[in-house]
Structure formats: C-alpha cells, structure tokens
Amino acid sequence: MALPALSESPQTIYDMIEQSTTLHYIKVDGLSVRYKTGPHTELIAVDGVSFNLERGGTLGIVGESGCGKSTLARALLGYTRPGSYFYSGSVHIGDRDILGLDDVLMREYRGGLASMVPQNSLGSLTPHQTVGRLIFELVCLHSGLHGKAAKFRVLELMDSTHLPDPAELYDRYPHELSGGQRQRLVIAAALVAKPELIVLDEPTTALDKTIETKVLDLVREMQRDTGTTLIYVSHDINVIAAMCERVLVMYDGRILEQGKTLDVFADPSTPYARELVASVPCLSRSHSVQQGSKEPGKNVAGSDTTQSLLKITDLSFEYSSLKGLFTKVTGNPKVLDRVSFGIAPGQVLGLVGESGSGKSTLANLIVGLATGYTGTIELSGEKISGLAKHRDHTLTRRIQIIFQDPLSSLNPQHTVETLLCRPMQIFFGYTRNQARDEAVKLLEELELSSDFLSRRPRQLSGGQQQRIAIARAFAAKPDIVLCDEITSALDVTIQAQVLEILGRLKREYEMAYLFISHDLAVVSSISDTLMVLEQGQIRDYGPCADVITKPTSPYTERLLDAFESQITDSVKKKEKRA
Amino acid sequence: MVNMIESGPTRAMETLQENRILRPLREPSTAFGVSLCLMHLFLALFAYSIVPYSISQLFTDGLTLPTAVHWLGTDQIGRDYLSRLLVGGQVALSVSLVGVMAAMIVGTILGLMAGYFGGKVDSVVMRITDTLMSIPELILIAVLVLTFGKSIGALMFVITMVYLPGVIRVVRSKAVSITMLDYVRAAELRHESTWFILIREMMPNMLGLLAVELAIRTSSAILKISALSFLGLGISQPTPDWGLMVQEAMSVVFTDPWFLFLPSIMLSSLIIGINFAVDGFARSFGISTDDL
Numbered sequence: 061m062a063l064p065a066l067s068e069s070p071q072t073i074y075d076m077i078e079q080s081t082t083l084h085y086i087k088v089d090g091l092s093v094r095y096k097t098g099p100h101t102e103l104i105a106v107d108g109v110s111f112n113l114e115r116g117g118t119l120g121i122v123g124e125s126g127c128g129k130s131t132l133a134r135a136l137l138g139y140t141r142p143g144s145y146f147y148s149g150s151v152h153i154g155d156r157d158i159l160g161l162d163d164v165l166m167r168e169y170r171g172g173l174a175s176m177v178p179q180n181s182l183g184s185l186t187p188h189q190t191v192g193r194l195i196f197e198l199v200c201l202h203s204g205l206h207g208k209a210a211k212f213r214v215l216e217l218m219d220s221t222h223l224p225d226p227a228e229l230y231d232r233y234p235h236e237l238s239g240g241q242r243q244r245l246v247i248a249a250a251l252v253a254k255p256e257l258i259v260l261d262e263p264t265t266a267l268d269k270t271i272e273t274k275v276l277d278l279v280r281e282m283q284r285d286t287g288t289t290l291i292y293v294s295h296d297i298n299v300i301a302a303m304c305e306r307v308l309v310m311y312d313g314r315i316l317e318q319g320k321t322l323d324v325f326a327d328p329s330t331p332y333a334r335e336l337v338a339s340v341p342c343l344s345r346s347h348s349v350q351q352g353s354k355e356p357g358k359n360v361a362g363s364d365t366t367q368s369l370l371k372i373t374d375l376s377f378e379y380s381s382l383k384g385l386f387t388k389v390t391g392n393p394k395v396l397d398r399v400s401f402g403i404a405p406g407q408v409l410g411l412v413g414e415s416g417s418g419k420s421t422l423a424n425l426i427v428g429l430a431t432g433y434t435g436t437i438e439l440s441g442e443k444i445s446g447l448a449k450h451r452d453h454t455l456t457r458r459i460q461i462i463f464q465d466p467l468s469s470l471n472p473q474h475t476v477e478t479l480l481c482r483p484m485q486i487f488f489g490y491t492r493n494q495a496r497d498e499a500v501k502l503l504e505e506l507e508l509s510s511d512f513l514s515r516r517p518r519q520l521s522g523g524q525q526q527r528i529a530i531a532r533a534f535a536a537k538p539d540i541v542l543c544d545e546i547t548s549a550l551d552v553t554i555q556a557q558v559l560e561i562l563g564r565l566k567r568e569y570e571m572a573y574l575f576i577s578h579d580l581a582v583v584s585s586i587s588d589t590l591m592v593l594e595q596g597q598i599r600d601y602g603p604c605a606d607v608i609t610k611p612t613s614p615y616t617e618r619l620l621d622a623f624e625s626q627i628t629d630s631v632k633k634k635e636k637r638a
Numbered sequence: 639m640v641n642m643i644e645s646g647p648t649r650a651m652e653t654l655q656e657n658r659i660l661r662p663l664r665e666p667s668t669a670f671g672v673s674l675c676l677m678h679l680f681l682a683l684f685a686y687s688i689v690p691y692s693i694s695q696l697f698t699d700g701l702t703l704p705t706a707v708h709w710l711g712t713d714q715i716g717r718d719y720l721s722r723l724l725v726g727g728q729v730a731l732s733v734s735l736v737g738v739m740a741a742m743i744v745g746t747i748l749g750l751m752a753g754y755f756g757g758k759v760d761s762v763v764m765r766i767t768d769t770l771m772s773i774p775e776l777i778l779i780a781v782l783v784l785t786f787g788k789s790i791g792a793l794m795f796v797i798t799m800v801y802l803p804g805v806i807r808v809v810r811s812k813a814v815s816i817t818m819l820d821y822v823r824a825a826e827l828r829h830e831s832t833w834f835i836l837i838r839e840m841m842p843n844m845l846g847l848l849a850v851e852l853a854i855r856t857s858s859a860i861l862k863i864s865a866l867s868f869l870g871l872g873i874s875q876p877t878p879d880w881g882l883m884v885q886e887a888m889s890v891v892f893t894d895p896w897f898l899f900l901p902s903i904m905l906s907s908l909i910i911g912i913n914f915a916v917d918g919f920a921r922s923f924g925i926s927t928d929d930l
C-alpha cells in the first residue's frame with residue numbers, strides 16, 4: 061500500500077472513520093461466525109454477538125478454551141480462520157462496516173488502523189529474518205520511511221517497549237530472544253502504524269508470571285500514552301480485571317454477560333460467570349495471614365523432621381554435557397543445587413518456580429525417571445536411588461506421579477479400565493475382575509460412573525481425563541503423590557474441581573503431595589508448606605502462610621507481587637463501597 | 639462450540655458419516671481405488687475357479703487373435719491368454735504381500751526398539767539400516783537372486799530385505815516421538831516389561847501408519863516383482879505373471895501390441911487401485927503419505 065496517497069484521497073479508511081459521528085467507535089451487531097465441518101454440518105463458533113465500545117476504551121473478552129473468543133477477536137480484524145466464514149451480523153468501526161471492505165481497504169485497515177498481538181510470538185515471527193528486519197519492513201510499508209530514517213524508527217519502537225539495547229537486538233533472530241522479549245517485539249510490531257485499535261489475543265499466556273506482569277505494565281503504559289482502543293482476549297480473569305474497564309464473558313459462542321469489569325466480577329448475574337469467578341484461585345497476603353493465624357502451632361517445615369515420609373538431602377543435579385570425541389566440557393549450570401527438604405505423611409508441599417527452575421527435574425529424580433544426581437533421597441528412612449525400573453516394586457508403588465497433560469499421560473488406545481486396572485494387577489497381583497471392582501470404587505470416589513470404564517481418553521473431557529490420571533495414581537495406593545503442573549492444562553473451573561478432589565482425597569487417605577506448579581495462587585490454595593525454587597536453588601521454604609506474608613528472598617517478593625490478585629482487591633473495594 | 643447444524647443428509651450418507659472406517663469411501667477416488675483393489679483381491683483368491691481354460695494347456699500352434707472360443711486369443715505357444723491374464727497377478731501379489739508383511743513385522747520390532755531404547759541400540763540398528771540402504775536396490779536384488787536362486791521363497795526374502803530398511807526408519811521416527819510421551823513414562827513407573835511397553839503401549843498408536851506402510855510398500859513390491867520378472871530375475875515360466883507376459887510381448891510389440899497392453903493395464907489398475915485407496919484412508923486418518 062502506498063501510504064502517501066492516503067492524505068490526498070478522501071476515500072481512505074482513515075478519513076471515513078475520522079468523519080464518523082457515531083457515538084460508539086466499535087459497534088458489533090449480531091455477529092455470527094461458523095465453521096464448515098462437513099457437507100451438512102456446521103459449527104457455530106460465534107453466535108449472534110453484539111457489543112459496543114467507545115474510542116479509547118479497554119474491553120476484555122474472557123472465557124474458557126473453545127468458547128469462541130479468539131474467533132471473535134479475529135473477526136474484529138475482518139479475518140476468519142480457514143474453513144470458517146461470517147454467517148451474519150456486522151462489525152462497524154466508526155460508521156463503516158469493515159466486513160464489507162474490499163481487499164485494498166481491508167489491508168489498509170488491518171495493518172494501519174487496527175493491529176493484532178498474537179499469542180504465540182515465536183510462531184508469528186519469521187524465523188529466518190532478524191527481528192530488526194521484520195519491523196523495518198513493516199515501517200517501510202506503513203509509514204513510508206526508508207533507509208536510515210526507517211531504522212531509526214524501528215529502534216525507537218523497540219526502545220518504547222523497553223527492550224534492552226535495541227541496537228544489539230536488531231540483528232538477532234527470533235529464537236535468540238527470550239519469551240518476554242519476543243512478546244515485547246510483537247507489541248512493537250503492532251504499534252508500527254500507530255493503530256487506533258489493538259487486539260491482543262492471549263499475549264501473555266505462554267509467559268512466566270513475573271514476565272507477564274512486565275508485559276502487562278507495558279501494554280497499560282502504551283494504552284495510556286497513545287489512547288488506543290484495546291481489546292484484550294484472555295482466559296485469565298485476573299489479567300482481564302487488571303487491564304480492562306469493560307468485560308465480555310463468553311460461553312459456547314455467546315455473550316453471557318457484559319458490563320463494567322468491576323460490576324461483572326464483583327456481582328456476576330449468571331451461574332456460569334459466578335462459577336468462573338469463584339474458581340479463580342486468589343492470592344492475597346492479608347487473606348493468607350488469617351488462614352495462617354488459624355493454625356499457629358502447626359509447624360510442618362524443616363528438613364530435619366525425623367518423621368519425614370520423604371526426605372531429600374543436598375540433592376544436586378546437572379545434565380552431563382555432550383561429550384565430544386576428545387573433549388569433555390565441564391562446569392554446566394546446575395539444574396538443582398543442594399536442595400534439601402522433607403514431607404511428612406498427610407502433608408502437602410507446594411513447589412513454585414518459573415520454567416527452567418528445575419522443579420520437574422526434581423520430580424523426575426524422586427520418582428526415578430532420571431538419575432545421576434548427588435545427595436540422598438529417602439522414603440520412610442529407606443534410601444532410594446537409580447531409575448524406577450531398577451527399584452524395588454513397593455518403592456515405586458509408594459511414590460506415584462501425575463503428569464501435566466492427561467492427553468499425553470493416558471495412552472489414547474487404552475480404555476479407562478485398562479488404564480486403571482494395569483497398576484493394580486502389577487502391584488497387587490489382582491485378577492482382572494478384582495481390579496475391575498476396585499477401579500469402579502475408585503471412579504465413584506472421583507464422582508465418575510462405572511460407564512467410564514469402557515471409554516477411551518479422547519472420549520472424555522479435559523477435566524475427566526485428569527481425574528482418570530489421578531485415579532490411576534491412587535490405584536497404586538501410594539504414600540506420596542507428585543503432582544507435576546497437573547492443573548496448568550485445564551480451564552479455571554475444571555482446575556477448581558481437580559483441586560477440590562485432591563484436597564478431599566488427601567483428607568481421606570492421609571496422602572502426602574508434592575504439588576508442583578508455576579502458579580503461586582494455585583499452590584498456596586492447597587499447600588501446607590511452600591518452597592520457592594529459582595535456578596535450582598531454594599529461595600524460600602516454610603509454612604505456606606509464612607512464606608506468603610514474610611518472604612525472605614527478593615525473588616519470592618517479586619513473584620508475590622506478580623501474583624497479588626487484582627480481582628480480590630477490586631471485589632473487596634466494591635464490597636466496602638456497598 | 640458444540641452446536642451442530644444438520645440439514646437433512648440421506649440415510650446412506652449418514653451411515654458412512656458415522657462409521658469412521660468407511661467414511662473415506664465417500665470420496666469418489668477412494669471408492670474407485672477400493673473397488674479396483676477388491677476386484678484384484680477377488681481374482682487373486684478365486685481366479686483358478688473362474689478361468690475358462692487350464693493355464694498350461696496348449697490349444698493352438700502360436701499366437702492367435704481373439705475368437706469366440708478364446709476371447710483374448712492365445713499366446714506365443716498356444717495357451718489361452720484370458721486365463722493366464724486373470725491368474726497372472728496371483729503370484730506377484732502373494733509374494734509381495736508375504737515379503738512386505740515379513741519386512742513390516744521385523745522392521746516394526748527393530749524400529750520400536752531403536753526408537754525406544756535410543757543410544758547404542760539405536761546406533762547399531764540404524765547403521766545396519768543405512769548400510770542396507772546404501773546398496774543400490776537392483777544390485778542387492780541381483781546378488782540375492784543369484785545367491786538363493788529363483789524360487790518363490792527366495793523372491794519373498796528379496797522383497798523383505800529390500801523393504802526392511804524403509805520400514806525401520808519410518809517406525810523408528812514415530813517411535814522416537816511416542817517415547818517422549820508421558821504414558822510411556824507411566825508404564826515404566828509401574829514396572830511394565832519392555833515387551834509390553836513396545837507392543838501394548840507404543841505399537842497401537844502407530845497402527846494407522848503401519849497399515850498405510852503395508853499397503854504402499856505392497857503396491858511398490860508388486861511393481862518391483864514385475865520388473866524383476868521382466869528382467870528375468872523374478873518369476874519364471876511356466877508360472878503366469880504380468881511382468882513375464884510383458885516381456886514375452888516385447889518381441890511382437892509392433893505386430894500385436896494387444897499382448898503388451900493387457901498385462902500392463904492389469905498391473906497398473908492394481909497399483910493405481912492400491913494407491914488411491916491408501917491415499918484416501920491415510921488422508922482421513924491424518925497420516926501424510928508424502929514421506930513414506
């Protein structure tokens with residue numbers, strides 16, 4: 061698009077919208093998007109959605125995976141995914157229906173007036189081009205600048221998103237940047253044409269919490285400075301509450317509720333929205349103080365407790381480096397560095413850390429999926445070592461693990477019956493019928509009927525799958541269960557169910573858990589003791605309430621700040637006013 | 639996102655739509671491929687009961703054109719051509735099926751082991767595979783045929799050896815990705831035997847791939863056997879075989895092209911049938927056939 065021509069021709073999209081006199085800047089009316097799934101079947105992704113937004117406003121779209129929020133976000137840019145089409149309705153920006161734009165105007169609209177920040181920043185950056193070059197191209201296209209001026213503008217943009225040392229980053233490739241830096245870069249790219257509307261589709265979902273906070277700050281700052289209209293799509297209520305004045309709650313392609321964020325979240329009118337808000341694990345320091353003060357005498361921390369069920373002493377681990385033919389590289393960064401802790405029977409130890417902090421490695425070492433560590437792991441005073449297959453039957457039975465993604469941890473070709481019976485047949489020598497009876501009992505325990513025995517994982521919902529994975533761990537009648545990020549692949553409402561079930565099973569069986577998660581709010585809702593891991597080292601360790609109220613390391617402090625729940629605060633303010 | 643709209647499909651269509659296995663048949667090309675395959679399968683199984691004459695009986699002194707008695711005439715030494723044509727695919731088809739099947743079984747086990755164990759096992763299996771692959775196919779075949787003679791059993795062995803490396807590679811690459819998955823971890827953690835992990839946990843998750851492999855390799859093997867027969871390294875007289883018939887027809891190609899076209903058409907229809915059917919099924923099961 062030759063942009064200089066814009067100012068001369070009155071028929072550009074900018075002019076059309078500038079001249080608009082309507083009250084609402086964005087007006088979506090009865091919008092439906094459908095997918096063709098077969099010659100006679102269609103899937104309604106967005107179903108008769110209507111809403112308005114004034115210029116400079118911020119709107120959050122929240123809902124669970126598959127509710128149609130991303131499809132709606134794309135529709136605002138006049139785009140449908142392959143296989144889908146606009147069935148009815150209109151999207152007006154100013155008084156122009158953008159769904160009716162021809163190709164030329166549409167291109168102008170998308171790059172210039174409205175832009176999008178996608179979720180997967182690595183996937184949306186061309187891998188063989190340097191990041192500077194990527195933005196340079198956009199600048200040339202949209203602002204008519206060339207050569208040095210364009211490069212200067214690129215550096216300016218990169219600087220405005222607080223990317224460190226733009227001049228140096230300019231010549232790097234996307235994979236050489238960290239996740240947070242990439243997301244900043246994508247935001248910089250979205251700002252190139254000084255758009256009036258930015259649609260952000262889950263821009264921080266793949267990021268660690270402390271980085272997410274920084275990116276959100278950036279978006280907020282950018283919105284304040286430029287007065288851009290912002291539409292923010294997320295499944296995370298906390299993020300929406302922090303970012304947006306208005307919110308749409310979507311379910312099954314429809315809008316369930318819309319209104320001021322504060323009103324909707326403080327007083328949801330539909331049962332679904334109530335459930336959604338209630339399911340969000342909240343972390344607020346004052347709240348935890350109360351919880352902590354209820355059981356003041358309960359001292360569960362300390363690696364020196366003699367009655368520890370699982371005791372880890374000075375555990376260190378590093379990956380053996382790739383040995384060349386003649387060289388051996390030494391001095392690898394340690395994945396785990398002299399980690400010591402203990403878990404008593406019936407106790408839940410929460411382990412928090414960001415990706416790469418070594419928390420999954422720790423679980424793998426305990427359970428016997430990796431070896432080559434130094435230090436000791438003891439179960440009820442008995443030293444365990446080596447890989448699971450070299451360990452004693454009872455030892456492996458007593459430590460069970462639940463994996464993150466049930467779709468990968470449950471064999472898609474096996475029925476639920478096989479999945480649950482196999483451990484019992486192996487560990488207890490049950491016959492198929494005995495095991496089957498036990499499996500039915502287990503299913504009842506998890507509020508699933510015996511009909512599920514004949515189903516395969518793909519015929520179950522995400523929550524049901526994870527419950528089957530939990531049932532499989534409990535089928536071995538373990539003493540301790542390691543939960544490795546088991547809720548991070550689940551929607552919030554299902555996450556709440558799973559946490560509730562784990563809590564109940566813990567009380568019934570006096571079960572000990574090592575609960576691993578990157579989400580401090582989730583961990584603190586279930587744990588007695590909390591351990592914070594950063595780069596393989598323990599930063600904080602103690603009773604949950606103590607760690608949250610009196611963190612001893614700056615890292616924990618930062619993590620807590622990042623998590624401090626905006627929604628509870630906003631709801632509380634609202635309650636006070638009432 | 640679960641609202642499905644249905645606008646009155648016919649009952650037959652509905653049945654096809656519901657049945658996951660039969661769904662690909664709704665595509666015309668797949669249905670065409672499957673019917674060709676079924677026809678050839680029928681011929682391979684029952685050709686001897688439907689042929690009008692014995693395949694080795696001499697009726698005339700040499701080549702004759704079609705008559706009311708011999709619908710496609712007789713061949714160079716006077717045998718009924720139609721009978722030989724109908725039976726001609728049987729040997730090639732069964733040799734390829736058995737040979738490829740053997741390659742699949744051995745290759746799947748070796749590939750699974752290489753992918754699952756990794757390390758030294760992987761290196762040894764893959765280096766042997768590389769070695770086999772680095773020998774030009776025709777030279778390998780010629781050496782094997784000259785060593786073991788031209789019997790049917792030897793031919794099957796040749797086919798197995800030729801297709802083994804490919805199967806190992808495909809299965810191994812799939813096994814490597816499956817080994818990463820947590821259900822394999824879970825099986826290890828409950829002390830399942832290695833055999834159980836390979837056969838009960840991993841293999842069922844590549845059955846679609848294996849089925850496609852089997853079909854595609856079989857069609858290529860049939861072609862290969864015909865080529866071998868044509869070169870005089872494969873099936874030999876008096877067994878009727880399309881490759882052999884093409885070779886015989888070469889001497890009369892300018893006077894009676896008829897005898898060249900018929901076996902070629904039979905051969906192509908079988909290969910095309912298998913390929914169309916496989917493509918259709920593979921597409922519907924989400925397996926890419928490009929890299930097989």
